[in-house]
Amino acid sequence: MSARRVAITGIGVLAPGGVGTKNFWSLLSEGRTATRAITFFDASSFRSRVAAEIDFDPELHGLSPQEIRRMDRAAQFAVVAAREALGDSGLEFADLDPYRTGVTVGSAVGATMGLDTEYRTVSDGGRLDLVDHTYAVPHLYDYLVPSSFAAEVAWATGAQGPATVVSTGCTSGIDSVGHAVELIREGSADVMIAGSSDAPISPITMACFDAIKATTPRQDSPETASRPFDNTRNGFVLGEGSAFFVLEELGAAQARGAHIYAEIAGYATRSNAYHMTGLRPDGAEMAEAIRVAMAEARLNAEDIDYINAHGSGTKQNDRHETAAFKKSLGDHAYATPVSSIKSMVGHSLGAIGSIEIAASALAMEHHVVPPTANLHTPDPECDLDYVPVTAREQRTDAVLTVGSGFGGFQSAMVLARPERSEA
Structure with a gap:
């Protein structure tokens, strides 16, 4: 029996320069850059002080106060991107078998921003060797365990099939989608909501990359700091973001008249x-x-x-x-x-x-x-x-x-x- 083929029928993106797939493509097609001096914290003591940040208001993008309180920034990104992808696909979730609909989420560093913030809180800005856990948020466990990302996306979309987190460093975003494709091909799912999310622009992450001199020290022109393949490049610019896809078995997508962006071949x-x-x-x-x-x-x-x-x-x-x-x-x-x-x-x-x-x-x-x-x-x-x-x-x-x-x-x-x- 030939393997089932897999199509992309929905896309959702949060990226520096604008939230949403339309804004993302506008930035890319116009060749604009979204790199700037770091605004999330005082980076004056760091070797690299530039990043690609997202101007993101979770409430504006449909998250409730409880969701905002519960979720790390990267998890918020994932839920918003997944909802956009599902809406873009035109699928009516009520018509799907929830047990045949799954989730895969890729992330390299999980809830970095939440953990960084909570450590500073419980340690009184790093002054306490013995931290006071009573100052931590009630959902600190969710920050610690990356599987919470998959759970949040599943809850947001109603998916009750396979739910997995893939963490393979900077290839997590490809590998999470690749894993979802294999689940559809082998018949374990019919629809997968697959993608990845990271929000690593925090002091601990910047310090780690500073230590190995992987990020650029170019501060004078943040918008031109990221220079792949250029002879004047001197390191990468840290960013944040999320992208999710609705993946379907190709024949089913064609049968319902779905818009097909591409086949993952x-x-x-x-x-x-x-x-x-x-x-x-x-x-x-x-x-x-x-x-x-x-x-x-x-x-x-x-x-x-x-x-x-x-x-x-x-x-x-x-x-x-x-x-x-x-x-x-x-x-x-x-x-x-x-x-x-x-x-x-x-x-x-x-x-x-x-x-x-x-x-x-x-x-x-x-x-x-x-x-x-x-x-x-x-x-x-x-x-x-x-x-x-x-x-x-x-x-x-x-x-x-x-x-x-x-x-x-x-x-x-x-x-x-x-x-x-x-x-």
Whole structure:
């Protein structure tokens, strides 16, 4: 029996620069950046003092005072994005079998902001060695356990099928969607609400990345601080956000006349088993993930019309994935446009993989390849077509999106028009 095919029929996005899928795509297609000086806390003592923050009012976006009190910021993002995706899909939840509808949520750092705030509270700003737990919020356990994210999304949508959290560092956003696809393919679910969420812009996260000099120290021009593939780059810009999708079995989606953004035609993940933060320069593990994802999609290198890169803005990463594209696509890598949306929305850790899937699907929807902003002085070792500064009109029938995460995780996903996969 052939495996069931999976389609994206709903998208919801919260990203720096604007809440909602429409605002997200407007920012990308116009090549605007949402990076700025940190406003969430006093960052004057930090090496890196820029981030891509979201101007988010949870009450304005439909969360009740009780939900706001109970949920960490990242969980709030997840619920709002999931609700948008469900509304966009046109599905009537009352018509679904709740036990055949599941949830997967990706997150790298869980309830970072909530835990950071509560530690400062119970320790009296870090002055108490023996903390006073009586000052903690009643829902502190939910902050500690990332599974609460999946529970919140399930409660918000009424899904009573499989509910899972996937945490694989910065590939969590791809891997959570990939896991959901497998559940539908194997017949464990018919509909999945899948995506990821992270809100890591807090003192503890900034301190961790400062320590390893992974984030940019560029403070003079925050809007141009994220510079993937540019020879003047000096680290990534931390971001936050969430993206969720409604995934359905393709035949059922077509039967109900759903709008289909794309089919998730192929997915694979690999580990380099090499170093917690380091990457092999030849990009072999990412290339292998790409090769397997394309094989699963039954597409050749020449079929890939656009690559949505990880493009974090570190020399190590940019050169690593450039090598991976050449190794997996051969000469076609030089003819394929590549871009990094992190140049505009920063790096939201576990959330960014789903946000980049959304960008890939919308690129197919609008026949526009989003640009790599701030790319003015290309790195000579990154010699592919990185779509600098300005978006490009181009028909895209198959898109490759990739992710690379601490721990050695390398993931790849292929989105295609259903008719392209059938051909």
